[in-house]
Amino acid sequence: MRRLVSETRLHPADLVLPIFVREGVSEPVPIGSMPGVVQHSLASLPQAVSDAADAGVGGVMLFGVPEVRDARGSGATDPEGILNVATRVAAEASAGRLVVQTDLCLDEFTDHGHCGVLDHLGRVDNDATLERYREMALVQAASGSELLGLSGMMDGQVAAVRDALDAAGLTGTAILAYSAKYASAFYGPFRDAVESTLEGDRRSYQLDPGNRREGVREALIDLEEGADVVMVKPAGSYLDVLADVSSASDVPVWAYQVSGEYAMIEAAAAHGWIDRRRAIVESVRGIRRAGADAVLTYWAVELAEWIRTGDAA
Numbered sequence: 154m155r156r157l158v159s160e161t162r163l164h165p166a167d168l169v170l171p172i173f174v175r176e177g178v179s180e181p182v183p184i185g186s187m188p189g190v191v192q193h194s195l196a197s198l199p200q201a202v203s204d205a206a207d208a209g210v211g212g213v214m215l216f217g218v219p220e221v222r223d224a225r226g227s228g229a230t231d232p233e234g235i236l237n238v239a240t241r242v243a244a245e246a247s248a249g250r251l252v253v254q255t256d257l258c259l260d261e262f263t264d265h266g267h268c269g270v271l272d273h274l275g276r277v278d279n280d281a282t283l284e285r286y287r288e289m290a291l292v293q294a295a296s297g298s299e300l301l302g303l304s305g306m307m308d309g310q311v312a313a314v315r316d317a318l319d320a321a322g323l324t325g326t327a328i329l330a331y332s333a334k335y336a337s338a339f340y341g342p343f344r345d346a347v348e349s350t351l352e353g354d355r356r357s358y359q360l361d362p363g364n365r366r367e368g369v370r371e372a373l374i375d376l377e378e379g380a381d382v383v384m385v386k387p388a389g390s391y392l393d394v395l396a397d398v399s400s401a402s403d404v405p406v407w408a409y410q411v412s413g414e415y416a417m418i419e420a421a422a423a424h425g426w427i428d429r430r431r432a433i434v435e436s437v438r439g440i441r442r443a444g445a446d447a448v449l450t451y452w453a454v455e456l457a458e459w460i461r462t463g464d465a466a
């Protein structure tokens with residue numbers, strides 16, 4: 154009876170696995186603050202993509218960890234840069250079984266760690282960054298990314314990337330807009346994962362955690378600019394924003410269960426303070442219930458397996 158009347162079902166196809174790929178390593182490197190998650194090498198990446206596809210996961214979101222960084226994030230637009238090479242490798246391994254997606258942001262590639270380029274006063278230069286995002290979009294699409302994850306929170310980024318894709322005739326490449334992305338402490342472990350060099354914070358371009366209406370406003374602007382999917386991030390502490398965006402949006406709404414959300418459950422479970430599987434299932438189910446059509450989660454493959462074996466009820 155509970156199964157029959159359940160309002161929220163989990164399905165592997167509604168899960169997306171974020172994957173880190175590090176340049177210059179021959180073995181996967183564990184991430185201290187994210188037990189169970191690794192920085193993949195180019196050699197270990199195909200198996201990770203294949204495992205996700207076998208589990209029925211809907212997509213993978215790729216993040217690159219370059220060896221060298223500079224002020225303008227040159228590695229991001231170099232066809233031989235780690236993210237673009239990894240995209241080609243992942244696209245081949247996927248062979249159309251899942252959607253290969255890429256993080257379109259400069260923070261992994263800049264030596265100052267910001268999501269954009271800086272002006273002469275050291276402030277993030279919104280419009281100069283849009284030019285870099287346009288170039289990134291073309292390289293990522295050419296490398297085989299099917300869905301560009303615009304996570305930099307620059308104003309006008311969706312319109313700029315849409316225009317760049319259209320002008321190049323790349324009408325088959327879709328845009329996932331991280332629309333309501335809050336300036337959050339829960340990204341902490343991710344910054345270890347990509348070895349971020351950020352000093353300061355991102356409060357001048359990410360949203361203030363207290364602002365609910367503003368999250369919806371950002372999503373509506375991105376829809377207007379042509380986003381194919383809009384996202385709320387983090388997920389667990391922003392379920393009200395997610396519910397609001399979900400009722401306002403006429404395109405799919407996704408949520409990102411971020412690194413800190415992952416680390417908290419893993420840490421509590423490692424201490425025996427929480428039932429790991431139940432907490433994972435409940436956390437993702439809650440995000441789906443609040444209105445997410447799909448969820449980016451580091452547990453995507455494991456959860457997909459539990460769904461298949463009936464252990465995610």
Ligand code: PBG
Binds near residue numbers: 341
């Ligand atoms: C930016 C980006 C971040 C995350 C995804 N894309 C970091 C940030 O904005 O500081 C965080 C994801 C996570 O914490 O799991 N490229």
